[in-house]
Amino acid sequence: MTEAPAEQAGAKRVRLDQRMIVDAMLRLARDEPHARITFKRLGEALGVDATAMYRHFRNKDELLKAALDRIMGWATEAGRESSGTWRERLEVHLMRTAELALEYPSIGAEGAVIDSVGPGDTSAIEFMLEMLAESGLRDEELLRAYAAISGFSLSQSSALANDVLRHPDAARDGSEPWISTFGSINLSGYPLVNRHRDALLAMDGLTVYRAGIAAILDAVELAASR
Amino acid sequence: MTEAPAEQAGAKRVRLDQRMIVDAMLRLARDEPHARITFKRLGEALGVDATAMYRHFRNKDELLKAALDRIMGWATEAGRESSGTWRERLEVHLMRTAELALEYPSIGAEGAVIDSVGPGDTSAIEFMLEMLAESGLRDEELLRAYAAISGFSLSQSSALANDVLRHPDAARDGSEPWISTFGSINLSGYPLVNRHRDALLAMDGLTVYRAGIAAILDAVELAASR
DNA sequence: ACCTGAACACCGTTCAAGT
């Protein structure tokens, strides 16, 4: 569609650095939500050869890691800037995580695959531990709660992002159905599925995410109250 | 390594069907846990050209869907054959789901990406609804619980499988660390991460899975008791 | 020191040709 847009028209040779590349990658992820990012597209967007990125990142995984870390940092900022109870602030952070995964699908999709462990990721862990410590949990219980929450949040956000990425006509607000169809299956053999058929098909991705978060946080409150 | 093994040495022309292809794919997924399955490898294993599969499946996604549905069916069988309380039986099913994803990494990795919606998948939904109905939950609460559990189980199992798939030396029993390293990050800026550093690094994938399942089922019991 | 561009070893998928 768009002609290869050299970012600065005058510049003969573009001077790259890691920051610029990650910026371009994030921009691309947001602008082309239904396409996996390739070095070719990235190079076009930066006005640079497709292989130029290898001067600054060992491989594509390292690049994705850096981009993912930025997103994790943003999600943590949202949590830090919020006010309210520990649960409300944790929910702000977790919802922002899913929103950002949906906004940058090709990055968010990697959330379950890569552990970035940069400053953004580490600050997210710190924030979650902080909120859970406020709930009253300690030691092993604290860590189990962190595991449950971060595991769910990352892997389910990644699933939501993958859904957008793979379906060219998918909405980006988490409103894609969790179960798209029962196809040609005769549901008479599955009485409960049959009874709840319409409700199951009406359930969207973000609803599933919210349900998981709510359940886990209910369990955290229960454990903390004992 | 291995020479292209035509399955039946005598057969001039191999006669394919969907079942054979899915069988071969599952065998390959189990035997080569650190490699994504390609049509080339699948064709070699079946003694057939790489493009022969297109007679039986529209594309690779449809094939993966069929294989995933088989796995979901097995996980459901494990739950059905178990005895005990609804929670114990549900746990059997959920643990089996993760185990199978780890045993067939290249199939399990797709669990969060594809909704198979074949008989295996549908029977899994039916089983989960059945167990949750036994807990006493009804209607919206039942569906929210189902959403939380199936969302977590599928997406987190898929994350575990991806971990095996992408790391050539990864163990296949879920014992891969959830956080592999804090790299070069100076943890003095993250006091809680720093305090729990060793415990965080000691946490493995299956522990995270168990923690999530336990939390969600605790919440289900809490909701059911009201 | 850093970017280019040819080259390599793959992928999934299509399609005309075989049997």
Added chain:
DNA sequence: ACCTGAACACCGTTCAAGT
């Protein structure tokens, strides 16, 4: 009716050559 094999349009990655 079903499998073959050449061909296509991609990928990530390497490396010698440029500047």
